[in-house]
Amino acid sequence: MADPTDPKHSFHELVIADVVQETADTRSFVFDVPPSLAGLFGYVSGQFLTFEIPWDGFRVRRCYSLSSAPGLDAKPKVTVKRIDRGRVSNWFNERLAKGDRIAVKPPEGLFVLRPGEQERPIVMFGGGSGITPILSIIKTALTKTGRKIKLVYANRDRDSIIFRDELEAWRVRYPDRLEIAHHLDAERGFMHAANAKDHFAGLEHADFYICGPGPFMDIVESALEERQVGRGHIFIERFVSPTDPDRAQEAAPAAPAASATSSAPSTFVCTLEGERHEVPVKPGETLLAAARRAGLEPSFSCEEGYCGCCMAQLKTGKVQMRTHDALTAKDLTNHWVLACQSRLEGDEPVEIDFDATY
Numbered sequence: 228m229a230d231p232t233d234p235k236h237s238f239h240e241l242v243i244a245d246v247v248q249e250t251a252d253t254r255s256f257v258f259d260v261p262p263s264l265a266g267l268f269g270y271v272s273g274q275f276l277t278f279e280i281p282w283d284g285f286r287v288r289r290c291y292s293l294s295s296a297p298g299l300d301a302k303p304k305v306t307v308k309r310i311d312r313g314r315v316s317n318w319f320n321e322r323l324a325k326g327d328r329i330a331v332k333p334p335e336g337l338f339v340l341r342p343g344e345q346e347r348p349i350v351m352f353g354g355g356s357g358i359t360p361i362l363s364i365i366k367t368a369l370t371k372t373g374r375k376i377k378l379v380y381a382n383r384d385r386d387s388i389i390f391r392d393e394l395e396a397w398r399v400r401y402p403d404r405l406e407i408a409h410h411l412d413a414e415r416g417f418m419h420a421a422n423a424k425d426h427f428a429g430l431e432h433a434d435f436y437i438c439g440p441g442p443f444m445d446i447v448e449s450a451l452e453e454r455q456v457g458r459g460h461i462f463i464e465r466f467v468s469p470t471d472p473d474r475a476q477e478a479a480p481a482a483p484a485a486s487a488t489s490s491a492p493s494t495f496v497c498t499l500e501g502e503r504h505e506v507p508v509k510p511g512e513t514l515l516a517a518a519r520r521a522g523l524e525p526s527f528s529c530e531e532g533y534c535g536c537c538m539a540q541l542k543t544g545k546v547q548m549r550t551h552d553a554l555t556a557k558d559l560t561n562h563w564v565l566a567c568q569s570r571l572e573g574d575e576p577v578e579i580d581f582d583a584t585y
């Protein structure tokens with residue numbers, strides 16, 4: 228059984244050191260990390276923190292990306308934009324104040340600056356609050372590499388541009404390496420694939436980082452696909468909420484027919500924290516859900532296939548993944564799977580390793 232007190236996968240209380248009003252509907256929250264937790268809360272630009280708050284008798288979790296950059300900003304900071312009728316984003320913006328304590332899981336996530344050739348430019352598409360991990364990556368890329376960066380940043384209007392002044396200050400500091408193109412819906416309507424293509428014309432050989440609302444990401448992705456940009460050079464972070472306990476019933480997806488053939492095995496083996504476990508699986512159940520039902524505690528967060536927290540390496544057998552946006556083409560070749568999206572497929576026994584080194 229996994230050690231539920233493993234500090235990497237546990238929640239720790241951090242104190243809010245500061246709250247910054249960024250725009251009318253967005254605030255940043257800066258944290259004090261005590262020396263005893265400094266190692267655990269070390270992070271890479273682009274990673275996120277997972278928060279847990281009490282909600283009507285149960286607990287809800289949400290991820291927020293770090294907008295700070297290690298080595299450049301003294302303390303970690305997340306930036307939260309209110310969502311209409313959203314539970315936690317409004318709670319953060321209305322209720323959380325300097326000096327408050329909040330339960331936080333150490334940084335995780337794969338939407339980070341991938342090592343690339345120095346001459347390969349970086350193109351970043353950010354929409355609204357999607358700028359958060361992108362700003363962090365820009366700061367690190369500018370100061371730690373010599374790569375050129377183009378940021379395409381879409382917002383409703385000028386007043387809703389988060390980090391407008393900070394981005395401009397970075398552009399002024401690195402005029403030959405950072406180009407910023409703002410797209411304001413109020414002036415030009417929503418971004419279309421044609422606009423997106425214009426923005427990266429001549430830069431098809433770049434590494435692309437995309438983060439923002441679903442429809443914006445779909446448009447940018449389809450534009451990249453049309454221009455035949457390789458999947459191995461596209462990195463995506465989707466901002467979604469996990470299903471809250473009270474919403475689980477209505478959100479439960481029907482089991483996909485292909486995953487539950489009559490001959491499909493009804494157990495799989497997983498290695499977690501050095502121990503092998505045989506885990507029973509219900510038809511259509513994901514490997515993560517089955518492992519958790521069996522009392523195991525692998526790391527997980529968004530449960531939507533976007534954050535990469537529940538990655539494991541497939542040792543034998545086959546699984547079917549509904550989505551695997553968090554994984555690169557190379558990850559797939561190296562047999563990485565997302566347990567929250569994986570269902571058993573075929574007759575061969577399936578074994579996955581949560582402990583495998585990435």
Ligand SMILES: Cc1cc2nc3c(=O)[nH]c(=O)nc-3n(C[C@H](O)[C@H](O)[C@H](O)COP(=O)(O)OP(=O)(O)OC[C@H]3O[C@@H](n4cnc5c(N)ncnc54)[C@H](O)[C@@H]3O)c2cc1C
Nearest residue numbers: 290291292307308311312313314315316356359466467468
């Ligand atoms: C890796 C990662 C990083 C992220 N980083 C950031 C960040 O840096 N900044 C940021 O602002 N956000 C970020 N997010 C998004 C964030 O985690 C939340 O998804 C977001 O704040 C909305 O949460 P909420 O609780 O306010 O809204 P929710 O309560 O989750 O609701 C969202 C919307 O869906 C509707 N809804 C949800 N469930 C139902 C239902 N059952 N029936 C009807 N309507 C429903 C709500 O009414 C609302 O309009 C990130 C997400 C991920 C996965």
